[in-house]
Structure formats: C-alpha cells, structure tokens
Amino acid sequence: MKAKGIVLLVLVVMGLLSINWWGGKAPATEPPIKLKIATSTTPLSAPLIIARELELFKPYNLDIELIPLRGGHLCFQAMIQGVADLATSSETVIMFNGFQRSDFRLLASFVESDNDLKLLTLNDEQPKSITQLSDKKIGMVKASSSEFFADAFLIISGHQQQDFQKVFMSPQALGPALLAGDVDAISVWEPFGYKLIEEHGDTIYQYPGKGIYNLSFNLVTSAVNARLHEKQHADILRALKSAQNFINQHPQSAKQIISDYLDISLSELEWAWNDYVFRLSLNNSLISNLHAQARWAIASGAVDAQTTPDFRLLLDDSALKQALDN
Template sequence: MIKKLSLILPFVGIAIYLAMTVPTETSMEEFAAPVKIAMSTTPLSSPLIIAQELALFDKHKVHVELLPVRGGHRSFGMMSDDEVELATSSESVVMFNSFSRNDFTVLASFVESDNDLKLLTLKSSAITDAKLLEGKNVGMIESSASEFFIYAYMILTGNKEVKFNRIYMEASELGPALLSGEVDAISIWEPLGYQLHKEYGDQISQFQTKGIYNLSFNLIAKKATLEASLDSYVKILAAIDEAQSYIAQNPERSKSIVSNFLNIPVRELEWGWSDYLFRLSLSNVLLSNLQTQARWAIATGSVTATQGVPDFRLLIDGRALERAGNTDTHL
C-alpha cells in the first residue's frame, strides 16, 4: 500500500501544481487586454453605458474599457491615433473622414434621433427666421454632424442661397460664444442644448428643427484590427443588443443609470429621451445618408474631393453584426 502511494503521490502533486498554475478560461479573460472604446459623452451612448454598468460585456465574455470623450469627432480621432480600438460617432464624422482616409469601417449603428441637434440664437438678436442668418456668424463643430445639420436645415427650409460665416470651435465653446455675442447662432447637440436652456432659457431662442436631420450614432473600428478582434466585436454588439432590450423594458431605471454615469440630472435626459430609437442596424438608409452628405460636402467646398463621392460600401462591414444575431442588416 505504501509502495502504491509513493507511486501515486508525485502525480497528485503534479496535478495540484498544474491546477494552481495553468490559467483557466475565466482567468485568461480577466487578464486579457481590454477593448478600449472612445465613447462620446452624450445620451446617444446610452446602450454602451447600460452594457458597462450592468456588466453585460462581462456576461458576453469580453473585457471592455469605456473612455468618455466630448464629441464623436474626438472619439474618432482617438481611434485614428491608435489610442483605442473602437469609437462612437455620427455618420457625418464618418463622411468627413472618408475623404482623407479609408482605413476604418462602420460595424453598426446603435441609435438614431431626429431631434438631437438644435439651432439656437439669442432672443435679443431678433433672428426669427433662417433667412435672417444672411451674413451672420454661425458657430459649429468642424467635420461633424453639427456642421452638416445647419446646412440641412437651410436647404430643407428653402434657404440654401443664404450665406453665413462658418465659425469653427469646440462643442464646449459654443454656448459661451453665443451668450457673449461672438457668434449669432450655434448648431449644437444634446445635452449641451438642454444645459443652455436650463441656465439661460429666458435668453435663448430655438428654431423648429425636429425631423430636419435623422442622425445615427455608430460603432467604428480600424480595419487593421478587424480580423484579429472580430470575435470580440461580435460579443460587444451582442452586449449592446441586450442593453437596448433592457432600455426598452426598463426605461426609468435606464435613465437613472445613464444619469449617474454622465453626471447629469434625469430631467436632462428626459428632454430628448423620447426622440431616441435604440436599435442595432446597418441599412441602405445609412448608405444613402452618407452619399447625400458627401455630395453636399463636395458642392459646398467643405471637403477636398479629387475622386468624387467615396464608395461607402467599402467603409461598412456587417460581419460582426450578423454574427451577433442581428437581422436588421440590409445593404
């Protein structure tokens, strides 16, 4: 008996050693480098926030780190500079960047809104109609939805011939510039529009712009990371999809979670919450919007185009979305 034990014990010791030193699948995931996502600090990013705060990324076995940043143009820049793997941005940011680079791809749209952008002036300016913007200074964020929005509004209201001065600045500078008189109007996104109304509502005048422009917010990746990270991106989209289901079933709790994360009052979220359509998709509507905006950008000289409208089909990759089980992919 003792002889048998002496033969068995070394193997038992080896087994115990291996069990203690060889990482399990879970521990490997815990120590894996996170997929960093530059996320714009807007309620449009709610599905990512919910997925993070409810540990849905963990549930789908993908390690994610959200890096909050002000504006989709900035998050796109972080991705371009290889500071992060993924970025959130409007389709306008995709369009503007498509004229200078083709090393990125849209994985999915995850929210839409026809009322996230606002055109604001001061009541004291007496600018009550779009045609009165003739010769005025309009503040906007360069190469973003903010820039396209003001032009879409002017075109759709029959004022495309009205000439105004584009004044480019950071999103955080728009409100102070309007209040100081540096600019006569601003094209601004939420929650910045709400914040101006909250603090200076008696001074602010807002144009009726709901339905003028249907913005989509998208998850963007570098093409160079796509093949190696496709499995992770599938899991990320699956987690976002589950987060969107949670938002639909638990709107009040969702608003509370997003409010805490963004450090804004719930009533600020409610200002535009009903305008958000949370869903994962890749459709011909996105493709059409990109083409329309690109033609506008060329016609207005907002971009330098040597070869015409880019082929946006080459900048959209639906593989991750399809593998995540989404059927709203029509390209």
C-alpha cells in the same frame, strides 16, 4: 484525530497524483480580453454605458474600458491614433473622414435620433425667421454633424441661397460664444443645447428643426482591428443588444444609470430621451445618408474633392451578422 488527518492527506495526494497520471489539469481561466472604446459623453452612448455599468461584457470574457470624450469627432481621432480600439461616431464624422482615409470600418449603428441637433440664437423678442441668419456668423463644430446640420437646416427650409459665415470651435465653446455675441447662432448637439436653454431660459431661441436631420450613432474601428477582433466585436454588439433590451424593458432604471454616469439630471436626460431609437442595424438608408452628406460636402466646399467615396467599402457587417444570429 491524527490518524484521520493522515488518511485525509493521503487521499488528497492520491487524487492529485491520479490527475497528473491521466494527464488532466484543472481548467485554466483565460484572462479577459481588454479593449478600449472612445465614447462620446452624450445620452446617445446609453447602450455602451448600460452594458459597462451592468457588466454585460463579462459573460463574453471582455474587459471593456470606456474613454469619455466630448464628441464623436474626438472619439474617431482617438481610435485612429490608437488611443482606443473602437469609437462612437455620428455618420457625418464618418463621411468627412471617408474623404481622407479608408483604413477604418463601420461595424454597426446602435441608436438614431431625428432631434439631437439644435440651431439656437439669442431671443430679442422679435419674430424669428431663418432669413435673419443671412450674412451672420454661425458657430459649429468642424467636420461633424453640427456643421452638416446648419447647412441642412437652411436647405430643407428653402433658404439654401443664404450666405453665412461658419465659425468653427469646440462644442463646449459654442454656448459661451453665443452669449458673448461672438456668433449670431450656433449649431449644437445634446446635451449642450439643453444646458444652454435650462440655464438661460427665454434668453435662448430654438429654431424648430425636429425631423430635419436623422442622426445615427455608430461603432467604428480600424480595418486591422476589424479583421483581428471580429469575434470580440460580435460579442460587444451582443452586449449592446442586451443593453438595448434593458433600456426598453426598464427605462427608468436605464435613465438613472445614464444620469449617474454622465453626471446630468434626469430632467436633462428626459429632454431628448423620447427621440432616441435604440437598435442595431447597418442598412442601405445609412449608405444613402452618407452619400447625400458627401454630395453636400463637395457642393458646399466643406471638402476639397470632386467625387464621393464608395462608403460601401467602409461597412463591415461580419460582427453584426454574428451578433444578430440567434
């Protein structure tokens, strides 16, 4: 037994020596690249959540941390401040920030919805008309899709001449403000609208607004990171594409994952799920939407500017082209 052990040891040593003799090495495993994504705690972030929970980033040697925040406006700030490397954001947040800075890039849209924003008021059992909001207080989140939707609702419904007072607050404060009578109506995104209606039922009235505003949810990063991490961004988008395929092929499993991650009920998730279109894109319709919202922001006095930014300079499709190139 001892002789066999010695022979085996000699063979192992000779093997190691031969590796060194030929200059070979056991392949070293590169540590994964760590990136942080500020992620809005809404079902709109579903592809990112699915990709993270199913470890779809791992094949690309990426260690992705999702930083949950309540709203794309906070996610954008986290990215600009360096707390996160990338962020999720609606195009309205991008539009507002485009007036102030040009040091960020929009990499891709990954989901769209024409029914994510809600205009809600208290139900006093009287017939409802949008004209009743004239000279009233409407709660909304400043420099976000919430603010744009309130104005867009009135414009598209033919009541743009109405004068109302904008009351700015955090999204989580909108519902309590409405119930307390501090505001007469609120413009709020999901899942806050659902929670308010679910908890207070017929006390809440929802103005019919499906199709008034087509929201896109996007992935943004700094201009510097767009240059330094183009390959990693392409891989992130590839993982999102895989996540979107999973959502389309296994909708019930996908919804369960989102429900568990966001700690919301499946019934709450179902409330808006069918309004979502999951796909990667970066097209002219987004540019047109950004310019239309910018013109609104100038005309309404939401920004102190006379000309719209050239949003085409903020779009970087380099990573997207790689991700979609099969």
